[in-house]
Amino acid sequence: MTPSPLPVLRLKPKTKPQAIRRGYPWVYANEVVTDRRTRAMSPGTIALLEDADRSPLALVGVNPNSKIIGRVLDGPDAAHPDQAWFAARLRKALSLRERLFPTPFYRLVHAEADGLPGVIIDRFGDIAVVQPNAAWADALLADLAAALAEVTGVTTILKNAGGRGRALEGLDDVDAVLLGAAPSAPVPVEMNGATYMADLMGGQKTGLFFDQRPNHAFASGLAQDARVLDVFSHVGGFGLAALAGGAVSAQCVDGSEAALDLAEQGAARMGAADKLTTTKGDAFEVLTALGEETATFDLVVCDPPAFAPSHKAREAGLRAYERVARLAAPLVAEDGYLVLCSCSHAADLSAFTGACLRGIGRAGRRAQLIHTGQAGPDHPLLPQLAESGYLKALFFRL
Structure with missing residues (x-):
């Protein structure tokens, strides 16, 4: 078996891996071996999670500065997330919303439940507002935004950095326009x-x-x-x-x-x-x-x-x-x-x-x-x- 080129995050011997195998998406800092190499990982690092016996469990996004040190992204054999990886997740999320709603006003991505831990995306027609509330997503925000435009066809993408989760992850609170131009007026939404x-720029959360x-x-x-x-x-x-x-x-x-x-x-x-x-x-x-x-x-x-x-x-x-x-x-x-x-x-x-x-x-x-x-x-x-x-x-x- 060819060793993974990714850094490794390893569970402690007393930490049982069953929850991860059954779909639990979080790994807590007190559950892993936090040696010098683990502490040296930069926030947002993509790593391979192993159990105490060195058996691969999952691909995870790592943040040594957070109580949730690892967020499960994919199976252990998956490739490093890129634009194509994001696009596949977004297509799944979009197919559900398009079946549910006649107009493009909805939450497109609901974090862990849509396979993108810590990521919130609300859609307002041709505008999408993204909250990357986890370090791994913040580090890969360019790929996420490119995939979002590719899959949905939105012409404006806004980053909202006001989420409580960003503070817990040690991330900045700087909003940004990732694509297109910021709307000059409030957006009407019929529900x-x-x-x-x-x-969408100055309101609470993503605006609605x-x-x-x-x-x-x-x-x-x-x-x-x-x-x-x-x-x-x-x-x-x-x-x-x-x-x-x-x-x-x-x-x-x-x-x-x-x-x-x-x-x-x-x-x-x-x-x-x-x-x-x-x-x-x-x-x-x-x-x-x-x-x-x-x-x-x-x-x-x-x-x-x-x-x-x-x-x-x-x-x-x-x-x-x-x-x-x-x-x-x-x-x-x-x-x-x-x-x-x-x-x-x-x-x-x-x-x-x-x-x-x-x-x-x-x-x-x-x-x-x-x-x-x-x-x-x-x-x-x-x-x-x-x-x-x-x-x-x-x-x-x-």
């Missing part, structure tokens, strides 16, 4: 009958949250003739979907003036500007003030940022979710609906549901759980990686 304005699409649709189905409150609204995700579903009014609450301005632009494009109001402020303070006013709504949605982005933050995050539920529940009219969301992978569905029910109970309300939502199918789960199923949306009737 579920609503129009959203996505700021495609993951909530099916949950927006379910909420829209509850919104006929409803008065709606959308808290942590970003660019009007649930509020605009509710207006598309026949709501008589929607109030969007967010801490970002820019996001609320985009919500207003979206409502205007829908011909619903007169039905939308916006409130800039701290969500907890606004919820408290509305409670003191004894305001009520037929549909209340709270879709906060990740309160539990890590295991260390889990308990504090669950308390925050409980507080949201406690403050929001009194605002829901009798037989109205309360939607509570979490994008925290560290708080699983059971724990998040428990926190929400505690908050609703502390508010003196009784609840029926009528629907549990997750991310749309353009955000597939890798079954071996629980973290890929991060989004939860609970629909209660109070």
